[in-house]
Amino acid sequence: MDKRTPWGRVVTRSSITGVITVAVVIALWFFLTSVTGIVGQYRFPSPQDFLASFVRLATEGYAGGTLIEQTLQSLWLVACGFFTAIVIGVPLGFAMGYDRRIEAFLNPVFLLLRPIPPLAWIPLAIVWLGLSDGSKILVIFVAAFVPSVINTFTGVRNVDRTLVEAAKVHGAGTSRLISEVYLPDAAPMIFTGLRLSLQASWTTLVAAELVGAFLGLGRVLSTAYRDINTAMILVAMVVIAIAGAFTTILLAQVEKRVIKWRTT
Amino acid sequence: MSDIQFDGVTKVFGRGGKPFTAIGGIDFHVNDNEFISVVGPSGCGKTTLMRMVAGLETPTDGEVRVGGEKVTKPGPDRAVVFQQFALFPWKTVRKNITFGMRSRGASKAERDEAVAHYLKLMKMEGTEDSYPHQLSGGMQQRVAIARSYATDPGVLLMDEPFGALDAQTRTIMQEELVRLSHVNPRTVLFITHSVEEAVYLADRVVVMGRNPGKIREVIDVASTRKAEKWSEEPIDDVMEMPSFTHLRGQVWRLLREEMGEDI
Amino acid sequence: MRRDYGPLWPWSVAGLVLFFGIWQAVVSAGLVSNFVLPSPLEVLDRTITLLGRPFAGYLLHEHVFSSFMRFLGGFSLAAVIGVPLGLMMGRFRLLEDIVTPLFEGYRYVAPLAWVPFAALWFGTGIGGPIMVIFTGAFAPCVINAYRGARLVDTYLIEAAQTHGAGEFRIAKEVLLPGALPSIVAGLRISAGLGWQSLIGAELIVVSSGIGYVMVQGQSNLSPSTVMTAMFVIGLVGLGIDFVLRFVEARVRAKWEGK
Numbered sequence: 073m074d075k076r077t078p079w080g081r082v083v084t085r086s087s088i089t090g091v092i093t094v095a096v097v098i099a100l101w102f103f104l105t106s107v108t109g110i111v112g113q114y115r116f117p118s119p120q121d122f123l124a125s126f127v128r129l130a131t132e133g134y135a136g137g138t139l140i141e142q143t144l145q146s147l148w149l150v151a152c153g154f155f156t157a158i159v160i161g162v163p164l165g166f167a168m169g170y171d172r173r174i175e176a177f178l179n180p181v182f183l184l185l186r187p188i189p190p191l192a193w194i195p196l197a198i199v200w201l202g203l204s205d206g207s208k209i210l211v212i213f214v215a216a217f218v219p220s221v222i223n224t225f226t227g228v229r230n231v232d233r234t235l236v237e238a239a240k241v242h243g244a245g246t247s248r249l250i251s252e253v254y255l256p257d258a259a260p261m262i263f264t265g266l267r268l269s270l271q272a273s274w275t276t277l278v279a280a281e282l283v284g285a286f287l288g289l290g291r292v293l294s295t296a297y298r299d300i301n302t303a304m305i306l307v308a309m310v311v312i313a314i315a316g317a318f319t320t321i322l323l324a325q326v327e328k329r330v331i332k333w334r335t336t
Numbered sequence: 337m338s339d340i341q342f343d344g345v346t347k348v349f350g351r352g353g354k355p356f357t358a359i360g361g362i363d364f365h366v367n368d369n370e371f372i373s374v375v376g377p378s379g380c381g382k383t384t385l386m387r388m389v390a391g392l393e394t395p396t397d398g399e400v401r402v403g404g405e406k407v408t409k410p411g412p413d414r415a416v417v418f419q420q421f422a423l424f425p426w427k428t429v430r431k432n433i434t435f436g437m438r439s440r441g442a443s444k445a446e447r448d449e450a451v452a453h454y455l456k457l458m459k460m461e462g463t464e465d466s467y468p469h470q471l472s473g474g475m476q477q478r479v480a481i482a483r484s485y486a487t488d489p490g491v492l493l494m495d496e497p498f499g500a501l502d503a504q505t506r507t508i509m510q511e512e513l514v515r516l517s518h519v520n521p522r523t524v525l526f527i528t529h530s531v532e533e534a535v536y537l538a539d540r541v542v543v544m545g546r547n548p549g550k551i552r553e554v555i556d557v558a559s560t561r562k563a564e565k566w567s568e569e570p571i572d573d574v575m576e577m578p579s580f581t582h583l584r585g586q587v588w589r590l591l592r593e594e595m596g597e598d599i
Numbered sequence: 600m601r602r603d604y605g606p607l608w609p610w611s612v613a614g615l616v617l618f619f620g621i622w623q624a625v626v627s628a629g630l631v632s633n634f635v636l637p638s639p640l641e642v643l644d645r646t647i648t649l650l651g652r653p654f655a656g657y658l659l660h661e662h663v664f665s666s667f668m669r670f671l672g673g674f675s676l677a678a679v680i681g682v683p684l685g686l687m688m689g690r691f692r693l694l695e696d697i698v699t700p701l702f703e704g705y706r707y708v709a710p711l712a713w714v715p716f717a718a719l720w721f722g723t724g725i726g727g728p729i730m731v732i733f734t735g736a737f738a739p740c741v742i743n744a745y746r747g748a749r750l751v752d753t754y755l756i757e758a759a760q761t762h763g764a765g766e767f768r769i770a771k772e773v774l775l776p777g778a779l780p781s782i783v784a785g786l787r788i789s790a791g792l793g794w795q796s797l798i799g800a801e802l803i804v805v806s807s808g809i810g811y812v813m814v815q816g817q818s819n820l821s822p823s824t825v826m827t828a829m830f831v832i833g834l835v836g837l838g839i840d841f842v843l844r845f846v847e848a849r850v851r852a853k854w855e856g857k
């Protein structure tokens with residue numbers, strides 16, 4: 073099975089080095105915390121504390137819910153914000169890429185709003201919608217919206233002109249042109265946008281839940297911080313990372329199904 | 337003393353996959369300050385051979401000694417001129433020429449003198465502050481050659497240095513290289529696919545064969561060149577002299593046999 | 600063949616007019632309360648006020664300055680550590696193999712999830728926020744330096760080696776300049792992420808800076824203050840990006856035709 077690192081190199085079985093590294097890091101973790109206590113538990117938890125907290129979150133729960141409840145809550149918010157964003161953002165980006173008048177119409181407003189980082193919308197969302205799910209979905213929406221619009225726009229704008237002309241010559245109308253030329257040709261770029269959107273969704277969710285939430289992984293994180301429970305902080309970070317990785321892999325699978333013709 | 341000694345040099349490529357013997361046991365000696373041209377069908381291991389002298393590749397078996405010392409890694413005593421010039425695009429001509437000198441810790445005065453010397457020799461005065469992309473291909477390769485000479489290596493390794501140049505520029509460069517090697521004699525290993533170029537430049541021409549890469553024949557040119565006073569004639573005239581065409585034909589025949597069905 | 604739409608600027612003007620027009624109209628018509636959405640003019644007015652009257656302890660530009668200084672600290676740290684690390688990973692396979700699994704793990708942790716540890720380890724004054732910015736900005740520095748280094752032609756590195764350059768000179772005079780266009784592009788991404796991470800940190804634990812202005816504006820139910828801060832944050836982000844874009848253009852221009 074070939075897998076690629078973020079640098080695009082194929083991972084082979086020969087990268088035993090990686091396994092050794094991880095083992096060394098875990099051994100070092102043990103050594104610095106459990107064995108010698110050089111790093112105290114108020115700085116970083118020991119592996120045992122970490123596991124105990126994980127079990128505690130999974131069984132008793134923490135900060136108002138069990139592992140499953142907290143994770144589902146966060147996943148739910150990400151899903152709502154992300155899907156709303158792409159359902160609106162991709163067609164919008166498409167329209168902007170397809171018709172220069174629409175681009176001219178929307179672009180200035182877009183340019184005006186784009187420099188504002190999504191996280192900066194959190195206070196306004198709270199003013200508008202309180203600490204509800206709605207306010208978090210709103211910020212995730214804002215975060216996920218921008219990359220999906222920009223990448224779809226870029227993908228459509230850079231569609232291979234010769235393909236378009238070939239389709240026209242062979243009598244394709246607008247709807248066939250869109251579904252059989254523009255969409256497939258822009259698909260890789262659109263998926264790049266979706267990936268960035270998803271990443272932004274998680275970043276924003278964590279921030280929004282840290283600022284204020286009744287449930288969710290960010291809530292676990294902020295409660296653990298207030299309790300100075302470093303083991304639970306680490307558990308929350310790890311769960312967030314895994315949940316994020318899970319959705320990313322899911323999206324990659326979808327991409328692989330959709331873009332079957334891709335050669336690379 | 338910068339002679340090159342090849343002792344049973346063998347190179348096998350391909351871990352994992354099928355092992356491939358690129359060089360199959362070469363024994364050869366290059367004298368100090370001798371100019372050796374290497375020709376051979378493509379894929380016969382010329383580049384590999386040169387890279388082992390440079391220390392960019394390690395022999396699977398046997399060893400290469402330069403000046404009596406076994407080659408283990410690259411060093412400024414064996415400067416390479418690459419076919420792709422390999423000039424640093426972000427450095428000016430001056431900085432490129434003095435790159436190797438700075439490895440040796442040459443003083444600023446020495447470096448300035450070398451830049452002036454080589455640019456004058458190559459009729460490129462006034463380009464010291466240009467960037468490579470502002471120069472023609474021929475000028476870029478002149479700078480690359482100057483960089484290697486200025487490093488003052490015992491051995492110069494050139495891998496089809498004129499391969500990327502057009503025919504006229506190539507002829508000019510060949511003449512200049514002859515001139516340069518008179519002013520500045522060095523041990524040179526010069527790889528080329530042009531038989532004319534090989535004969536015109538070399539003291540001896542090495543003809544290689546393939547599968548595995550080996551030396552097929554070594555042809556002496558130096559005695560003929562001296563006897564016929566090639567260096568006193570312009571290149572076009574030399575190439576029409578019977579002594580030259582005779583040697584060229586000899587090399588050609590060998591090469592043709594080596595290429596076999598490729599022709 | 601390109602479709603001809605006629606002049607496009609009227610569309611742009613229409614878009615802007617409509618955006619601000621609807622916003623102003625909604626407020627003027629009293630459709631929403633002032634505590635929910637202030638008019639564009641009110642935001643402008645509030646901005647001017649905050650420049651002259653302290654809010655949350657300081658004037659607006661003082662808040663911005665303190666945020667910006669933190670940003671510079673974290674961003675520089677990420678660049679100074681990340682770029683050499685990426686370059687070395689591009690040069691040495693072993694280092695790449697060692698760092699990759701750790702980096703993969705780190706990459707999936709949202710930068711803001713570091714806030715609790717950052718606060719516990721380095722406090723909420725300078726150190727904590729710098730660490731949060733660092734975690735946000737680090738990845739693109741490493742990845743782009745790595746990619747840039749891998750794209751440097753092998754024969755340039757070999758030319759340096761056969762002309763006597765040691766590893767340090769290769770890194771400084773071949774890998775770094777060769778990877779520079781990619782590095783600068785990475786720095787632009789880093790800066791954006793770092794700036795946004797700082798705002799997040801200031802929303803959550805830090806009690807000063809432009810992010811904190813928003814928190815105060817929110818709890819005072821003053822959306823005009825919040826929107827002023829958003830406006831300023833966008834402006835600073837734009838400024839940072841503008842500077843780096845300029846650097847990028849310069850680098851590219853110099854490398855052109857290489």
Ligand SMILES: Nc1ncnc2c1ncn2[C@@H]1O[C@H](COP(=O)(O)OP(=O)(O)O)[C@@H](O)[C@H]1O
Pocket residue numbers: 349350356358376377378379380381382383384385
């Ligand atoms: N790094 C390498 N790995 C595997 N095979 C190689 C490598 N370098 C060269 N070869 C093979 O060795 C043979 C000789 O190559 P080379 O020395 O480049 O030949 P030449 O320069 O004479 O054309 C070729 O068949 C080539 O495919």
Ligand SMILES: [Mg+2]
Pocket residue numbers: 382383384
């Ligand atoms: Mg070759």
